[in-house]
Amino acid sequence: MPDPQTTASRRERLRTQTLQELKAASLAEVRERGAVGLSLRSVARRLGMSPAGLYRYVDSREQLLTLLIADGYHDLADHLLAALGTPPAERTAGDGATPEVPVIAGPDDDVAERIRAVALAYRAWSVAHPNVFGLLFGDPIPGYHAPPGGPTVEAMNRVGRALAQPLIEAWHQGRLRLHPALDAEELAGPLAPMVPVTAELPPAVLARLLLSWGRLHGQVSLEVFGHHHWLLPEGCEELFRADVEVTLRDLGVT
Amino acid sequence: MPDPQTTASRRERLRTQTLQELKAASLAEVRERGAVGLSLRSVARRLGMSPAGLYRYVDSREQLLTLLIADGYHDLADHLLAALGTPPAERTAGDGATPEVPVIAGPDDDVAERIRAVALAYRAWSVAHPNVFGLLFGDPIPGYHAPPGGPTVEAMNRVGRALAQPLIEAWHQGRLRLHPALDAEELAGPLAPMVPVTAELPPAVLARLLLSWGRLHGQVSLEVFGHHHWLLPEGCEELFRADVEVTLRDLGVT
DNA sequence: TTGCACTGCGAACACTGTTCACGTAAAAAC
DNA sequence: GTTTTTACGTGAACAGTGTTCGCAGTGCAA
Structure with a gap:
């Protein structure tokens, strides 16, 4: 190259x-x-x-923002992969100016610890760069839709894969508890477009991935955007850790 | 009056x-x-x-936005309370122009159905008014912080109470499963400021409330902001319903 | 009826994103 | 080595924005 x-x-x-x-x-x-x-x-x-x-x-202010969005996704993905112990084989697209190094995950077979690592890295990166987090996950630009195969989507996919990786490992080890509601056939249809990006995973696992990301994201989003800052004046890392533990238990990996 | x-x-x-x-x-x-x-x-x-x-x-564009934010919270709270079957005793501050009427909850003793009702109403209102949702929960105005006792916080509190109400009922009925991670004494300190707003609830229950809201919000936020719109082209109400079921099971009420 | 606070307006200021015609410097073609 | 083409950068301009200021009227109260 x-x-x-x-x-x-x-x-x-x-x-x-x-x-x-x-x-x-x-x-x-x-x-x-x-x-x-x-x-x-x-x-x-x-x-x-x-x-x-x-x-x-x-071309325009808007296109400049989409460039920054793609870079932001790459930077976040790099931090998640670093927390998972992945060597920087993939290119680093962000400026990499984040000072603190996230938690390094434990041995590869300890899925629970790896899930903790990505979750905490997701939160750490987000609270460290709240405005970039808002750029990525806040109000979308009113009329804008990312071009389907474009660099934004590709960068976003890296984030998704990093988040999904330890969960997929858990599933391969047979340690991912699935819920009967996730096996409903109504989900198979809507989830079909996901298949090309996440290989051949059953719909229940795909649903688990999306829902787990949603939980994680909701907690981080409320904190970063300051929506329980008036309830919890200090940053609530303890609450986030508790959430991760509850989710780990719910996932069946601990 | x-x-x-x-x-x-x-x-x-x-x-x-x-x-x-x-x-x-x-x-x-x-x-x-x-x-x-x-x-x-x-x-x-x-x-x-x-x-x-x-x-x-x-006074300024910014102050006008905060007026709209407070109205938006009130409108959302009204819809949540309506879904819970609460009569409109509280004043309705929004313009109430939402066409569809949310799901009416079942009998009062069916906590699971009541939790489903608020959750679905939260999502329904959000996808119906995505831009108002973005105003409430998207990027905050850079330098702005809501005045602690102001109308914005009060309106926000109504939303919080509506969301918490069925969970508190479940706890009073002894049907709310708590997780050991929520009993950690590290949480008692950070959660202390919440006590005046939510009466005398033990920290583990307060944590459950916040975490449940976070899960709900994350799923809705990702959908409304279109962050898995490129994965799931159609609106994913089925996925949301599955999430609610999983959460109900995790809460122990079903 | 006289004062006064309230309401609204036009003009202006400083700022924004964006376009256009115009030079100039570097690369490419001959 | 000369000429042509391409890319780069600029200043001026346009339409739009939030906001302020001084000046008219109008409704209300003394």
């Missing part, structure tokens, strides 16, 4: 470099002011460029 | 009336274009007013 930094022409090198700077400056702005606070003129000032000059690198 | 429509002076009547129109027009704009798409000049045009005139009724 050739490195574009060395093989590409001088033009292309400069181009990708300033595009990286553009995205970095925009990401910084999103980090401090949120997605709605991203101003093209402001990032142009940061780069010492004219506002019009940005349009040589980006 | 005197009706301000009749007792107040003519001035005040006109004032509250145009304020209602202002909020209604703003809510309509939010409904179609989302919270970020709310434009003061646009609602001024709808009302046939000058943009500057709005500032006689509203």
Whole structure:
């Protein structure tokens, strides 16, 4: 896999470099002011460029946001995979500026510990980058829909696979308890489109994956968006850990 | 309780009336274009007013949004209470324009059915008003924090109480299974501030309430924000129902 | 009837995303 | 080595935004 930094022409090198700077400056702005606070003129000032000059690198503000969204998914996926002990074989697309290293999972056969690891990493990344979390999982851009095979969906898939991985391991070990409600044939139809992305898993397992992600996400979402910040003034990591334990018990892996 | 429509002076009547129109027009704009798409000049045009005139009724765009947020919480709470069969004794603050009537709960002693009713009503309201849902639970306004005793928090509390009500009933009937992880003494401290709002409930029950809300919310949030819309093209009510059943089983009420 | 607080308006300011014509510098073609 | 084409960057402009200010009227109370 050739490195574009060395093989590409001088033009292309400069181009990708300033595009990286553009995205970095925009990401910084999103980090401090949120997605709605991203101003093209402001990032142009940061780069010492004219506002019009940005349009040589980006079609619109909206497209710039989708670039940041894809990068954000990749960054989150990298952290989840790191928490699972996966070596950085996959490319790291985010800027990787997160200081703290997430919990390293235990031995590979300890599924419960691996599930804890991804869950805690999901929460740790989210509370560390609340505005990026909001960019990824908050209000969608009103009219926008990600192109089906595009880089956003691919990046999102990496997150999904990282979250699903330990659960799939548990299922392969026969340690994933399934619930009769998940075997309803009404689920087979709606879940069919998932099959190409998650290999040949029975619908009940697919449902388990989606529902587990939903539980995890709900807890993190409420905390990051400050919706029980007025109930629980401090960050509630203990509550989150308790939730993970309850879910582990419910999944049957502990 | 005197009706301000009749007792107040003519001035005040006109004032509250145009304020209602202002909020209604703003809510309509939010409904179609989302919270970020709310434009003061646009609602001024709808009302046939000058943009500057709005500032006689509203301090800023941000304050107008918080008014809509409080109304949104009240509207959601009304729907949850209606699903529980509560008569409209509490005032209805939303515009109540939701067409479909949520599921009416079964007999009062059937806690499982009552929990199903609130959960389904929560989802039904959310998918019916995705942009208002985003206003309530999406990205928070960057620098904003709701004033602790203000109307926003009070409205939010009504939602919380409606969600908690059937679970508390289940606990009173001794049918709520608690998990040992919820009894950890680390939770007692962080949960202490909740006590004034939810009477004298043991920390394990409080934790159950928060965690159950989180699960419910995560599933709804992912669906409303379209985060598995590319996996499950159709709305996944079946998946949600399955989640509710799994949760009911986990809670021990079924 | 006289004062006064309230309501609304037009103009203005500072800001935003985006487009367009216009140079200039680098790469490509001859 | 010269010429042509392509890419880059700019300043000015347009339409739109939230917000403020000074100035008219109008309804209410003394």
